Amino acid sequence: MSTPASRRITVVLFAAQSLGSAGFLAASTVGAIVGASLSGRASWAGVPSGVYQGGSALAAFLWGRAMDRFGRRPTLAAGLTVGFLGAALACAAVTLHTLPLFLLGLLCMGMANAALQLGRYVAAEVHAPPERARAIGRVVTGGTVGAIVGPLLVGPSAGLAARVGLTDLSGPYAASATLFALAAVLIAVQLRPEPRELAREVAAQHAPSGDRPPTRSLAALLRDRQVVSAVLSLVAAQAVMVMVMVITSLHMTHHDHGLGSVSFVIALHVIGMYAFSLASGRLADRWGRPAAVALGAVVLVVACALAPLSARVLPLAGALFALGLGWNLCYVGGSAWLADRLTADERASIQGATDTLIGLTAAFASLGSGVVFAAVGYGVMAVVGAAVALLPLGLGLLSRQRAGSGGAR
16 A cells, blocks of 8 residues: 555656646647748658657666666756756757757757656556556646646747747747756655655565565566567557657648647647546556556557548547547556566666667657658558557557456556
C-alpha cells in the first residue's frame, strides 16, 4: 500500500509534470510554424520537433545513469534547468530569426523532457506492484494541466511579446522558460525523501525471498519477451502519435485555420494524452498491462483513419483527441509493463535506455512527417501511422494470450 512518503513524492512529480508539460506544449504548438518560417520551406516543418525528440533521445539514457549515480531529485532538477536554458535560447532565436540557435534551444528542451518523463518511473518504483500503473497514471495526469494551460498560453504570450517589441512567436518560448524554472525549483526543494532510497525499501519488502534479486545483463534482458514487448509497444505508440500530431498544425494552416483553431485542436489532443491517465492506470492494474496496450493501439488505428477525412476544426479535434487517448493507454500500460519486469537496480538505466529508443523513433517520425507531408500529403502519413500501430496491438494480444486469463503483469 502507498505510504505518506510515496504519496508526497507522487504529488510533487504530478506538479512538476504539470508545469513542465505546459512549458513543452506552449512551445510545441507553434514549433512546426516556426520551423517552416525560419527555414522558408514547408518540408522543414517537422525539423524542430525532430531536433527536440533527438535531444530527448540523446539525454534519456544519460539521465537514467545519472539517477543511479546521483539520485532522482538532483537529476530531475538538473534536467529541468537545462529546459529553462533551452527555452530562453529558443525565444532569443525566434526574435533574431536564427534557425541554428533555435534548433539548439529545442535540443536542450528535448533533453529536459527526457528527464521529466522519467518521473513516471520514479512514482512507480516507490509504490507496491499492484499500485504501480495507477501511480504512473497520477503523474502522467499532470499533463492535463499542460494540455489546458500550454496551448492557451500561445495567444496571450505572443501578444505580450509583440507589445514589448519582440517577434510574436517568441512569446510561447518565454512562457516555457518561466514554467521550466518553476518546475526545477519545485523538484529541488520538495522531492523528499530521495526516491531511490525509498524504492529500495519497497523492493526489499516485496521481493519473494526478502532478498534483493540479481541484476541481469543486457543479453538476459533481451531474452525476456515481456521486457522486449513492453519496450516495442512504447516505441511504436510514440512514433504514431508524434508523426500525426507534429504536422497537424501545418496541415491546418494550409487550410486557412488561425492560431486559435490550431491551439484548440492541439489542446484537445493533449487532453486526450493525459486526462484519462488515472483510468488507464486502473485498467492496466485490473486487466493487465498488455490489455491496456492492445486497447490503446486499437484507438490509435481509429484516430489515424479519422484524421485525414476532414480538414474542418471539429473533426480534426476529435481525431487528435483519439490519437492522444490511444497513446495514453499504450504509454501508461507499457510503462507499468516494463517497470514490473525490472529489478530496483535495473530500472533507472534500462528505463532511460528505453526512453532513448522512444526519443530516437519520435525524432525520425517528426523528420519523416514533414517530408511525407510535403511529398504525398496528410492522408498517406496517417495510413503509415495506422500500420505502425498494428505492432503494439499484436504484441499486447500475443502476450495476453500467452499469459492466459490473468494477463501479463
